[in-house]
Amino acid sequence: MTIAELFSSLGDNPYFGAGFGLAGLGAGAAVLRKGLVVATILFRRHCMISMEVPSKDVSYQWILKWISVRGTKTHHLSVDTSITQNDVGKLTTKYNFIPSPGDHFFRYKKNWIKVERVREQQMTGAHRENPWETVTFIALGNNRSIFFDILEEARMLALDSIEGKLITYVAKGAEWRQFGFPRTPRPLSSVVLEEGVKESIVSDVKEFISNQPWYSARGIPYRRGYLLYGPPGCGKTSFITALAGELQFSICILSLSEIGMTDDRLNYLLSIAPQDSIILLEDVDVAVAGRDMSREDPDRFAGMGSLTFSGLLNALDGVASTEGRIVFMTTNHLERLPPALIRPGRVDMKEKIDFCTKYQLEQMFLRFFPDQNQEEATVFADCVMSHGQDVSAAQIQGYFMFHKNDPKNSN
Incomplete structure (x- = not known):
């Protein structure tokens, strides 16, 4: 029987004409379609x-x-x-x-x-x-x-x-995001601190990075905290930036006074900080003072968020705090920081970055004017010191920039 004869006989069939045949064809098509779907799923799952x-x-x-x-x-x-x-x-x-x-x-x-x-x-x-x-x-x-x-x-x-680039991250919501563009690291030699200060911090950080087994063997939490304090413009942040470049680390800048900063968010951000990074908490005295004022006047400081002082302490060295972390804190007013915040275990090393000394003035002079000799540098340093006023590294750098083409007149 040919296909034409088959369809002709089906058309003459009363049951098929009544709809049973069409229903059967529809059911067959549905089964075929379902089979193709199952076959596709099995193929994707196994092949x-x-x-x-x-x-x-x-x-x-x-x-x-x-x-x-x-x-x-x-x-x-x-x-x-x-x-x-x-x-x-x-x-x-x-x-x-x-x-x-x-x-x-x-x-x-x-x-x-x-x-x-x-x-x-x-x-x-x-x-x-x-x-x-x-x-x-x-x-x-x-x-x-x-x-x-x-x-x-x-x-x-x-x-x-x-x-070979320095990457800076900032906290956005519950994640770290790159801020700005990767840039060439600042040479550590370009930051002039009082004699021995820079070398002491760098040596301590490198010793910490290379001695994780020592901490583990003694059951000591593998994290390190540093506090740099002193007047503004004396090189605290500049040194940390240069240190990150020296270590080939990135920098994660975290503002404790940011609106929406909570205990849980701070803990989470510290736990997911990028590997090989320095966490920088700038001007912690401002954040701590702001939290104290918000408790005294809740209406005025309603937008300060809900980060508590105990939450900050727990994030730094509590049970939930993460290992392998390097935290640098900076402040212009050490006396404003509660003793509990800067005790050993939370802050392992404190260094004062003060106004320029004679040694710093001489070294900065020689760095800006490498064709000058030590005698000229000493004359410049004595001239500055004779005025009896404290000067910051930022002020000296600005002065040198103004006289960059005429070092003789810089004296």
Whole structure:
């Protein structure tokens, strides 16, 4: 019987004409469709491997940069603008094209890989300014190493772009975000402190970094706290910045008086600080004083957040505090800090960064004017000291900048 005769007989069949036949065909089509769906799911489960990278993951930006460098073939693009800063501060802008949201394909190590970039409607971030995105890689087979290789290449590409640069992070919501552009580290020799002070701190930090087993063997918490105090403009922050460059560390700047800073948020931020970083708490006396005033006048200081003094102490050395952490605190008024904050265990080393001494004046003179001799430096230092007024390193540097082309008149 031919197909035409079959359909003709079905048309003459009263049961088929009454709808039973059409229902059967519909049921058969539904079963076939369900079978195709199940077969697709089983194929993807057993014959394909996938990796999802959400936008909140630190490797997300690495992956986007890696995709832009590889130049994935697609006609639907998004722009990724990168800005770099050279040694003299000049900015250079570069435009990279990356696949826009949607499906894209590229070949990697003889494997075809599908890239699905999805952008959701919901927003993320501290101020809900960024859309939630995911990038999913799908490949045939079950070899996970291909995704590991992609992540490693993306990581190395990201590290190459910032190698030898100083990165600064600031706290935004419940995460650390890069602030500004990676910049050339300041030489440690460019910061002139009183004789022996700089060397003492650097030696202590390096000894701490290289002696983790010593701390573990003795059951001592592996963390270190430093307090630099003294008048403003004397080089506290400059020294910490230069120290980070010397150690090839990044800097995480944390404001304790920030609106919305709570005990839990402070603990969490300290626990997720980037590896190989120095956490900088500037002007801690202002934050502590602000918290005290907010308790005295809650209405006036209603926006100060809910960080408590006990929460700060617990974050520095409590049960939940993290290991392997280096914290630098600065203050212009040591006398305003409660003894509990600067006791040993929370602050292991205190150094005063004071107004310029004769030694500092001489060393700064020779650094700004390397063609001058020690005698000229001594004359300059004696001249400054004879006025009987305290001067900061920032004031001396500004004075040298004004006379940078005429060192004789700087005396």
